Amino acid sequence: VRIRHSRGSYEVEIESLSYVLQSHPNALIVTDENVARFWLESSPFPILAVSVGETSKSMETYWQVLQFLAARGATRTSTVIALGGGVVGDLAGFAAATYMRGVPLVQVPTSLLAMVDSSVGGKTGINLPEGKNLVGAFYPPGHVSICLETLETLPAREFLAGTAEIWKAAAILDWALFEELERLPLVRGDTRLPQVVMRSIDLKRSIVEEDEFESTGARAVLNFGHTVGHAIEHASGYGTYSHGEAVAIGMVVEASIGERLGLTPEGLSRRISSGLRAQGLPVSVPSVGVEGLLGAMHRDKKAATQGLALALITGYGSCKLVHGVPEPVILECLQENT
Ligand SMILES: NC(=O)c1ccc[n+]([C@@H]2O[C@H](COP(=O)([O-])OP(=O)(O)OC[C@H]3O[C@@H](n4cnc5c(N)ncnc54)[C@H](O)[C@@H]3O)[C@@H](O)[C@H]2O)c1
Ligand SMILES: [Zn+2]
Numbered sequence: 001v002r003i004r005h006s007r008g009s010y011e012v013e014i015e016s017l018s019y020v021l022q023s024h025p026n027a028l029i030v031t032d033e034n035v036a037r038f039w040l041e042s043s044p045f046p047i048l049a050v051s052v053g054e055t056s057k058s059m060e061t062y063w064q065v066l067q068f069l070a071a072r073g074a075t076r077t078s079t080v081i082a083l084g085g086g087v088v089g090d091l092a093g094f095a096a097a098t099y100m101r102g103v104p105l106v107q108v109p110t111s112l113l114a115m116v117d118s119s120v121g122g123k124t125g126i127n128l129p130e131g132k133n134l135v136g137a138f139y140p141p142g143h144v145s146i147c148l149e150t151l152e153t154l155p156a157r158e159f160l161a162g163t164a165e166i167w168k169a170a171a172i173l174d175w176a177l178f179e180e181l182e183r184l185p186l187v188r189g190d191t192r193l194p195q196v197v198m199r200s201i202d203l204k205r206s207i208v209e210e211d212e213f214e215s216t217g218a219r220a221v222l223n224f225g226h227t228v229g230h231a232i233e234h235a236s237g238y239g240t241y242s243h244g245e246a247v248a249i250g251m252v253v254e255a256s257i258g259e260r261l262g263l264t265p266e267g268l269s270r271r272i273s274s275g276l277r278a279q280g281l282p283v284s285v286p287s288v289g290v291e292g293l294l295g296a297m298h299r300d301k302k303a304a305t306q307g308l309a310l311a312l313i314t315g316y317g318s319c320k321l322v323h324g325v326p327e328p329v330i331l332e333c334l335q336e337n338t
Contacts, residue, residue: 112162
């Protein structure tokens with residue numbers, strides 16, 4: 001898949017990790033401790049393995065990455081390889097965007113979520129105590145290498161979280177893929193993974209090429225399931241549900257909101273719900289209080305227009321951003337799916 005952006009384009013390809021490392025002999029690798037342990041044993045490269053988890057998307061770790069690049073004498077001709085999940089991709093991507101005003105970056109996503117979502121689209125960044133992704137840059141990589149063998153060591157729950165984003169892309173953009181997933185949920189080592197992963201990336205490509213800098217609103221449809229999902233992640237305490245699990249529940253609720261508004265085909269919420277359940281994802285709103293969830297939705301920056309804006313399904317494999325969704329409808333649908 002080739003992805004075009006204002007400054008050029010980059011290719012996303014399935015490649016083996018050993019091939020990728022061989023092709024960049026002068027690379028500096030940024031990774032996390034898990035991925036380093038499984039995939040970089042006795043590697044000759046300069047490696048920085050940051051602590052595992054979201055807390056590494058911090059000013060402190062960003063500083064650590066810059067210091068690593070400077071200490072190893074990185075120049076504009078050095079390549080930074082971001083080898084890891086979305087945390088490493090966002091962190092190392094932002095460091096590559098800013099070190100010497102930008103050095104070549106290769107994204108090598110190792111989680112399913114990073115493969116189908118975060119490694120594509122050029123968004124990089126870190127968090128502030130005040131909120132997620134508040135500092136960052138649009139910085140497209142020079143190349144994205146999908147090394148499917150790395151999924152062998154990905155924990156099952158992380159794999160599942162990635163499948164939620166694939167179901168999402170299918171529901172809003174590719175009904176044939178949705179039916180394929182309905183027929184048989186994805187498993188690790190699935191022979192369909194190469195096609196399904198590349199198809200999901202191509203679907204995200206079709207949206208981000210339309211709206212590279214998230215300025216036209218076109219990119220907002222990728223938030224299907226996310227407005228309710230973020231509220232669930234937040235209200236149930238971060239860590240209770242993974243991002244993908246919360247988004248799975250969010251998709252069911254947002255599909256029923258669409259049905260209630262007469263925008264989404266009747267019965268689609270039920271179909272999404274049974275598909276996701278078969279995949280092993282949760283589909284019921286936890287009993288944390290629907291009022292609290294609505295409050296969290298209002299605080300979510302992606303909903304910060306008049307009333308609530310939601311990406312809603314408008315047909316089999318189509319969607320649009322809908323403004324001013326009435327609160328009573330949201331409350332009812334949250335209640336109904338609890
Ligand atoms: N830039 C974007 O467009 C974009 C899009 C979506 C999400 N994100 C960001 O991505 C992050 C979430 O990404 P994530 O879910 O990949 O989280 P993550 O990077 O924390 O990875 C999840 C876990 O899996 C481990 N892991 C990753 N690959 C592994 C492998 N091959 N073997 C064993 N363990 C492995 C990691 O160490 C970690 O514990 C969030 O910070 C989110 O904001 C960014
Ligand atoms: Zn997501």
